[in-house]
Amino acid sequence: MSTPLERLFESTRGERAILIGYIPAGFPNQADSYRIIQAMVDGGVDAIEIGFPYSDPVMDGPIIQAAADQALRNGAGAKEVFETLKFAASLVPSLIMTYWNPIERYGVENFARDLAANGGSGVITPDLTIEESGEWISTTTAHGVNRIYVVAPSTQEERLAKVTQQGSGFIYAASLMGVTGLRTSVSSGAEDLVSRIRKTTSIPVAVGLGVSNGVQAAEVAAYADGVIVGSAFIRAVQEAPSLDAGLVAVRELAESLAAGVRSAKR
Amino acid sequence: MSATQLSDQLGHFGPFGGRFVPEALIGALDELAAAHQTALVDPLFIKELSDLHRTYSGRPSIITEAKRFSEHAGGARIFLKREDLNHTGSHKINNVLGQALLTKRMGKKRIIAETGAGQHGVASATAAALMGLECVVYMGEEDTKRQALNVVRMKLLGAEVIPVTQGSRTLKDAINEAMRDWVTNVETTHYLLGTVAGPHPFPVMVRDFHKIIGEESREQMLALNGKLPDAVLACVGGGSNAIGIFHAFIPDEGVRLIGLEAGGRGVETGFHAATITGGSRGVLHGTRSYVLQDKNGQTVESHSISAGLDYPGVGPEHAYLHDIGRAEYRAITDAEAMEAFSLLCKTEGIIPAIESAHALAGAIKVGKELGTDATLLINLSGRGDKDVHTAAEYFGMPL
Numbered sequence: 265m266s267t268p269l270e271r272l273f274e275s276t277r278g279e280r281a282i283l284i285g286y287i288p289a290g291f292p293n294q295a296d297s298y299r300i301i302q303a304m305v306d307g308g309v310d311a312i313e314i315g316f317p318y319s320d321p322v323m324d325g326p327i328i329q330a331a332a333d334q335a336l337r338n339g340a341g342a343k344e345v346f347e348t349l350k351f352a353a354s355l356v357p358s359l360i361m362t363y364w365n366p367i368e369r370y371g372v373e374n375f376a377r378d379l380a381a382n383g384g385s386g387v388i389t390p391d392l393t394i395e396e397s398g399e400w401i402s403t404t405t406a407h408g409v410n411r412i413y414v415v416a417p418s419t420q421e422e423r424l425a426k427v428t429q430q431g432s433g434f435i436y437a438a439s440l441m442g443v444t445g446l447r448t449s450v451s452s453g454a455e456d457l458v459s460r461i462r463k464t465t466s467i468p469v470a471v472g473l474g475v476s477n478g479v480q481a482a483e484v485a486a487y488a489d490g491v492i493v494g495s496a497f498i499r500a501v502q503e504a505p506s507l508d509a510g511l512v513a514v515r516e517l518a519e520s521l522a523a524g525v526r527s528a529k530r
Numbered sequence: 531m532s533a534t535q536l537s538d539q540l541g542h543f544g545p546f547g548g549r550f551v552p553e554a555l556i557g558a559l560d561e562l563a564a565a566h567q568t569a570l571v572d573p574l575f576i577k578e579l580s581d582l583h584r585t586y587s588g589r590p591s592i593i594t595e596a597k598r599f600s601e602h603a604g605g606a607r608i609f610l611k612r613e614d615l616n617h618t619g620s621h622k623i624n625n626v627l628g629q630a631l632l633t634k635r636m637g638k639k640r641i642i643a644e645t646g647a648g649q650h651g652v653a654s655a656t657a658a659a660l661m662g663l664e665c666v667v668y669m670g671e672e673d674t675k676r677q678a679l680n681v682v683r684m685k686l687l688g689a690e691v692i693p694v695t696q697g698s699r700t701l702k703d704a705i706n707e708a709m710r711d712w713v714t715n716v717e718t719t720h721y722l723l724g725t726v727a728g729p730h731p732f733p734v735m736v737r738d739f740h741k742i743i744g745e746e747s748r749e750q751m752l753a754l755n756g757k758l759p760d761a762v763l764a765c766v767g768g769g770s771n772a773i774g775i776f777h778a779f780i781p782d783e784g785v786r787l788i789g790l791e792a793g794g795r796g797v798e799t800g801f802h803a804a805t806i807t808g809g810s811r812g813v814l815h816g817t818r819s820y821v822l823q824d825k826n827g828q829t830v831e832s833h834s835i836s837a838g839l840d841y842p843g844v845g846p847e848h849a850y851l852h853d854i855g856r857a858e859y860r861a862i863t864d865a866e867a868m869e870a871f872s873l874l875c876k877t878e879g880i881i882p883a884i885e886s887a888h889a890l891a892g893a894i895k896v897g898k899e900l901g902t903d904a905t906l907l908i909n910l911s912g913r914g915d916k917d918v919h920t921a922a923e924y925f926g927m928p929l
Contacts, residue, residue: 318827318828319829320697320703320706320814320815320829321706322551322552322706322709322710322713323552323710323713325710326696329697333696336828341825341826342826364550364813365814365823365827366827366828367827368811368818368827369812369823369825369826369827370826390552391550391551391552391816392550393549393550393551393553393556395548396549396550396818413553416552416554417554418556418557418558418716418717419553419556420557423556423557427553438553441554441715441716442710442713443710443714
């Protein structure tokens with residue numbers, strides 16, 4: 265059985281890259297986060313990635329750190345993450361992005377079960393190495409959800425093959441060596457990494473880190489199967505004078521990114 | 531696995547340890563693990579490090595019998611391993627010299643470090659100055675205020691100190707920020723982690739650089755008394771000085787190993803840093819160990835009068851030694867530590883670091899339990915010059 269996310273990639277295969285939008289659960293608060301997700305989807309986001317806000321997010325830059333801090337102050341935890349997932353998954357294929365400790369704390373089996381029960385397609389685990397994945401692999405397989413590993417430009421060939429072999433749904437290619445955030449240009453290393461990944465697996469490859477506008481999205485969509493945007497959406501909300509203005513900005517950004525992935529020359 | 535080789539190739543100590551890090555760091559961790567393994571058996575490296583110990587840090591550190599102090603500890607004989615007499619004032623120099631040498635061997639020119647109280651930052655800045663490396667130290671903004679003197683020391687030594695304004699603005703956030711720097715600059719930069727936590731190979735490697743403390747003391751105690759001590763005591767934050775002195779004694783089953791954690795205002799109050807005593811299994815900063823965390827797996831802020839023990843995690847080897855029953859861990863409150871601090875000052879003429887005072891407070895308790903026939907070895911891991919402000923405030927002395 266395939267997940268909604270896998271079916272989405274299948275349906276766009278050969279035509280265009282999909283657009284994945286990220287938001288931490290509970291940001292800026294639980295109710296408003298639903299409206300932001302709706303605005304993303306209305307603007308053309310194809311899949312939603314719900315972040316599990318975590319106290320020690322070492323892969324995240326200042327924008328997402330601030331959003332996660334705000335969500336944590338609002339008391340966002342596993343319950344809010346799964347509720348948000350349920351809402352997002354009712355609109356488009358959706359997944360969770362979380363550091364490992366919240367999963368371990370919740371219980372690996374419980375987490376996979378509740379992910380599936382709330383319609384989630386999979387989980388992105390940025391700090392889970394394949395060496396520590398034993399229980400995660402068997403449990404996610406049993407529950408029919410995707411395991412999405414993040415690989416980096418520094419990942420060497422032999423290791424890359426080992427990691428992509430364990431992944432499902434898609435492989436998350438980090439465009440550069442660094443943390444999440446806005447960049448003036450997408451690293452040239454990203455295309456090279458995607459082509460190296462493709463030599464090891466036939467599952468889709470999505471690129472994240474530093475993609476923030478339609479031009480960059482088009483650039484990445486020319487060689488990747490998915491484009492992941494997070495910080496740019498968060499910033500649109502953070503910089504808006506009101507929630508309503510933020511929702512307009514989010515929708516416009518989504519439209520521009522969605523146009524970008526459709527304009528890519530493949 | 532022998533008793534002294536508790537970990538596997540991936541850095542697991544039973545269910546603890548391992549690597550929970552972004553894939554971007556795996557290459558650098560593999561490179562570091564390989565450099566460490568090669569260096570361990572390279573006579574040139576061994577000689578270079580032992581020369582530095584002898585001619586720069588002041589090793590071997592001496593043992594002092596604390597006769598007047600022991601009168602307050604049930605009359606047990608108490609011996610202090612004087613790591614406070616090392617250059618830069620604590621055991622931290624052992625690890626930084628080893629890692630700085632490895633940095634040069636790996637062809638890297640820049641080191642980054644985290645620091646809480648500033649001791650590891652000062653030691654890192656010292657090693658960087660000695661070996662001509664660029665040094666950046668991340669320090670929680672709160673700690674830069676609490677330990678302003680150490681900030682100046684690091685700057686005098688040529689390091690750049692970056693105050694960390696994220697999260698709780700303490701040691702754990704300084705580690706997060708150092709990890710972010712490392713992910714970004716990993717090709718040119720070595721992360722000189724200051725304790726036996728973090729992803730493999732750090733817990734094993736940092737232990738290897740500190741195990742000289744236990745190796746020296748074991749011989750010194752045999753020479754002094756013709757027998758091993760009944761118990762070895764050390765304070766535990768991340769746990770580097772404790773593993774350093776414990777390690778050589780692990781096969782000696784008759785020797786009790788006792789780690790003293792920071793109990794803050796009391797473990798029952800929730801305001802403490804006693805990770806093994808009052809925490810639960812979890813993953814923090816790249817390793818699985820005991821962690822102070824809430825029901826959602828969010829790290830809970832730790833509390834201790836001692837900045838060097840104020841950390842919500844602990845090294846995975848300690849978690850394992852605890853679970854297999856080879857070492858015991860107890861909590862010492864701020865008040866107990868400060869009483870022992872004051873007592874050592876007045877009975878022995880030694881101002882200990884407040885961190886080490888937790889071990890001294892443990893010695894008072896254990897000494898009373900074991901009685902006059904007992905022999906205790908305490909790791910006096912650091913000197914207390916850095917703590918005079920905190921102590922003056924605590925004891926109500928005008929400055």
